[in-house]
Amino acid sequence: MTHSIVWRMSTPGDVDATLEAGHFQELRRGTVVLASLLALRSPGYGYALLEHLEQAGIDVEANTLYPLLRRLESQGLLTSEWSTAEARPRKVYRTSPAGDALAQRLLAESHRLADALGRLATEKEH
Amino acid sequence: MTATPETLAERYVTTVVHHVPEKSRADVSAELRASIADDIDARVAAGAPPETAERDALLALGDPHRLAAEYAGTPLHLIGPTHFLEWRRLTVVLLSIVLPIVAGAIVIARALAGEEPVDIVLGVLGTAVSVAVGIVFWVTVVFAIIERTPSGATPLSRWSPDDLPAATGRPQVGVGDLVGGILGLVIIVVLVVGQAIASPVRDASGAVVPVLDPALWSWWIPYIIVISAAELLLVVMLYQRRRWTFGAAVANIVLNVAAAVPLVVLVATDSVINPAFASSFEEEQGLIELGQSAAVGVAIAIAALALWNSIEGVVKAARARG
Numbered sequence: 001m002t003h004s005i006v007w008r009m010s011t012p013g014d015v016d017a018t019l020e021a022g023h024f025q026e027l028r029r030g031t032v033v034l035a036s037l038l039a040l041r042s043p044g045y046g047y048a049l050l051e052h053l054e055q056a057g058i059d060v061e062a063n064t065l066y067p068l069l070r071r072l073e074s075q076g077l078l079t080s081e082w083s084t085a086e087a088r089p090r091k092v093y094r095t096s097p098a099g100d101a102l103a104q105r106l107l108a109e110s111h112r113l114a115d116a117l118g119r120l121a122t123e124k125e126h
Numbered sequence: 127m128t129a130t131p132e133t134l135a136e137r138y139v140t141t142v143v144h145h146v147p148e149k150s151r152a153d154v155s156a157e158l159r160a161s162i163a164d165d166i167d168a169r170v171a172a173g174a175p176p177e178t179a180e181r182d183a184l185l186a187l188g189d190p191h192r193l194a195a196e197y198a199g200t201p202l203h204l205i206g207p208t209h210f211l212e213w214r215r216l217t218v219v220l221l222s223i224v225l226p227i228v229a230g231a232i233v234i235a236r237a238l239a240g241e242e243p244v245d246i247v248l249g250v251l252g253t254a255v256s257v258a259v260g261i262v263f264w265v266t267v268v269f270a271i272i273e274r275t276p277s278g279a280t281p282l283s284r285w286s287p288d289d290l291p292a293a294t295g296r297p298q299v300g301v302g303d304l305v306g307g308i309l310g311l312v313i314i315v316v317l318v319v320g321q322a323i324a325s326p327v328r329d330a331s332g333a334v335v336p337v338l339d340p341a342l343w344s345w346w347i348p349y350i351i352v353i354s355a356a357e358l359l360l361v362v363m364l365y366q367r368r369r370w371t372f373g374a375a376v377a378n379i380v381l382n383v384a385a386a387v388p389l390v391v392l393v394a395t396d397s398v399i400n401p402a403f404a405s406s407f408e409e410e411q412g413l414i415e416l417g418q419s420a421a422v423g424v425a426i427a428i429a430a431l432a433l434w435n436s437i438e439g440v441v442k443a444a445r446a447r448g
Contacts, residue, residue: 046157047164063188066161067196070154082156088164091157 032060032068034110037095037103040078045090069093077102135162138184145194154197162187205269212282213269219362220261222304223355228257230312231319238323288371297368298442299361307361311354318347327406339400346388353385369446375439386432393425 015023035058039049046066053060072078077099083092095103139162143155162183169179187193195202205213229250236246272278321337329335338347360377364370392398399417407413 045164046161047168051168061188062161062165062186063193063196066158067193070150070197071199088160089156090160090164091153 028059031058031110032064033072034103034106035060036065036068036072037077037099038107040093040095041100041103043092043094045083045092049093072099134180134184135159135166138162138187138190141190142194142197145191146197150197201273203273205266205273208279208281209269209273213265215366217262217265219359219366220265221258222362223358224261225254225258226308227311227315227355229254231315234316234319238320289367298370298446299364299368301365303361304365307358311351311358314351314354318351325403327403329402335403335406336400337403338398342392342398346392349388350385353381357381357385370439370442371446372440372443375436375443378439379436382432382436386428389428390425393421393428396421 032053035053035056036049039052039056044052046062046069049069050060050062050065053065069078073080073093077096078093079096080091080093083090136159139155139158142158143151146154162180165183165186166176166179169182170176174182192202232250232253233246236249241249272282318338322340323334325334325337327335327337357378360374360381364374367374396418398421404414404417407417
């Protein structure tokens with residue numbers, strides 16, 4: 001216990017690493033849906049989307065993304081077709097008009113939240 | 127027999143789709159197979175040996191059963207936060223009602239059979255454990271099924287501020303009421319069973335003559351036991367809330383009427399006492415007259431108790447409302 005007190009005193013404002021990871025995960029949850037709907041306005045298949053999102057700075061696990069794509073398809077937010085143009089047949093997804101409309105509303109909401117957080121952050125400095 | 131050994135990826139895909147609904151199985155397996163192959167290709171292109179690349183690709187996807195549950199949309203928990211509180215409430219209520227009744231019944235039955243106290247305690251403990259395990263098991267099974275039905279996304283009952291226990295002052299319903307309610311039911315069962323097994327009167331052949339009319343077993347005795355059990359259920363619910371409500375007061379009046387009216391009628395029409403039991407006292411005329419005037423007293427007492435208990439419920443409900 002003494003050690004942790006000393007450690008806490010030496011680094012004020014620090015949060016336990018696993019706790020911090022949990023808060024980050026909580027904040028990012030839900031952005032994967034929006035990111036997928038935005039990215040798939042140009043058609044793409046599972047693995048390619050995974051790489052595309054990673055390059056864009058959206059961290060998502062394959063075992064989360066693949067089932068999510070099927071769920072969004074069943075909700076009518078994505079459409080899909082099997083592409084046999086290449087040697088390996090792939091299921092190609094594309095954002096539907098309904099998905100695109102939802103993506104615009106979600107994007108507006110995320111901007112609103114970012115603005116609100118920005119205002120709160122500057123408020124505190126005064 | 128296959129000529130070539132199955133690849134790890136193929137075994138992985140088979141495991142996943144085995145738990146996916148049949149109609150989407152072919153589609154999921156083709157898509158997953160392509161995704162894994164894409165991942166392996168990318169790892170090999172980055173310089174990894176093919177065998178390692180396959181293992182790493184599957185490790186990145188994780189436990190196939192977890193992935194299958196994600197595809198199928200089935201929960202990865204037995205009872206989730208939506209139903210946990212209801213599950214716990216029902217389990218506690220059932221355990222607190224059934225266990226005392228079972229324990230009481232066993233104690234009576236074994237004591238009447240003349241068993242040693244040690245054997246009675248061991249018998250009660252053994253049965254109580256198995257009954258408790260059974261209750262928890264079946265309640266859990268039912269809730270696990272509810273959790274997996276389409277309507278399982280919403281709680282079974284809506285919480286209301288009326289459910290809040292009183293925060294200050296003495297609770298209106300305490301442990302004493304709960305113990306009293308349980309004891310009351312146990313005593314009724316003891317008396318009903320006891321009068322049939324351990325009546326002091328024997329007939330000519332030495333068989334026990336029950337005090338109560340055996341004809342009552344076809345309907346009235348089970349009826350009274352059911353009403354008593356319902357009253358105990360009401361007491362348990364009141365104990366959980368710690369205070370009376372008007373709904374509880376109305377239920378209390380209904381139960382009191384349902385119990386008292388038939389009892390008074392049965393006593394007043396002289397249908398309670400076994401005629402064979404009464405006839406054994408024929409020579410003692412004074413005793414019979416005493417019994418008849420006692421019946422009137424018992425009928426009045428039952429009616430008065432029911433009335434008092436009903437009024438008490440209404441008054442306490444009014445007081446709880448403030």
